[in-house]
Amino acid sequence: SSGINAEYGGIFFMLFQTWGIWGNIVSVTVLAPKDDQTDRTQDYIDQTCGAEYVVPKEKEDGNSTDGPSLTQVYTLAGIYLFFALVGPTLILLFLDPLSNYGEDERREHEGKSGFQLLMATFSHFINNKYQMLITPLTIWSGLEQGWFGASFTAAYIKCPIGIQYIGYFVIVYATTDAFCSITFGYLLKKVGRVPVFTMATALNFVVIFVLMHWTPTTHSYLYLFAVMWGMSDAVWQTQINAFYGVIFVGFEEPAFANYRLWESMGFLCAYLLSNNLKLKVFMWIMLGWLGSSYLGYAMIEVLERKRVGRCSIYPCNGGKSDVAPETTSKA
Secondary structure, eight states, X not given: OHHHHHHHHHHHHHHHTXXXXXXXXXXXXXXXXXXXXXXXXXXXXXXXXXXXXXXXXXXXXXXXXXXXOHHHHHHHHXXXXXXXXXXXXXXXXXXXXXXXXXXXHHHHHHOOOHHHXXXXXXXXXXXXXXXHHHHHHHXXXXXXXXXXXXXXXXXXXXXXXXXXXXXXXXXXXXXXHHHHHHHHHHHHHHHOHHHHHHHHXXXXXXXXXXXXXXXXXXXXXXXXXXXXXXXXXXXXXXXXXXXXXXXXXXXHHHHHHHHHHHHHHHHHHHXXXXXXXXXXXXXXXXXXXXXXXXXXXXXXXHHHHHHHSOTTSSSGGGGSOXXXXXXXXXX
């Protein structure tokens, strides 16, 4: 059911989002600043950081002393590489293979090649109006994650304070994200999708708008922005995933293939734009995209409301699945 998808999606993403806690505990330990001094003057921050930030095309003059040493970089990379190898090894040794649960038989029964699955993914996108409407929001889920990791940390933390302090803010962001991931799953059952999605959209709008007009001089405010972005990201990561499970019942494979495809496109766009545009321009683009994304989501809610009467409130349709059969793909 819709409620179960939201709850268990929240539990999974709560555990998943702790990457930002453990990974950045490592980074702040390895990159621990020697002192609190910074060579950033107020004029430098006003003209270079925040919304005025542009990724340097060439290496800076070497005047900055707050960058990590090669020893720190190699130590950090080595630790991350170790866990990157340990993780798959533990899965290989201890996780039950999918063949134990009939995965091989299912694949033999379907008999689809990789190319056929790829074509089914694009066919689902072309022939399913719900998929078209939810795609902008799916791209946004990757775009906003990429923006936080690439642009926010560079323009509002690294530029005015120093790269060594990024981990502290990301820990706050990830902790909020993990906590809200499980909390919002239960909240959504009580108040419905629309208020939760609207809250996340409003948080993103407020953070982007304020950061466009604010110079990062008071560092404590950055923790508040990290908390607000973590709250909204918890909604996007858990509830978009659950929403796909609700509106594409019977077509999960092509639907979730589209989900990962378009979310990855969001990441790609975030890193391309952050490296080639002034941050203020990038944030205007984000505001426009967020608005169109929410509009696409709202149109799905309107269509579902017409179909079942009250789809913005759980449980929809007397607790039954609120998938719209007239929109399912034939792929």
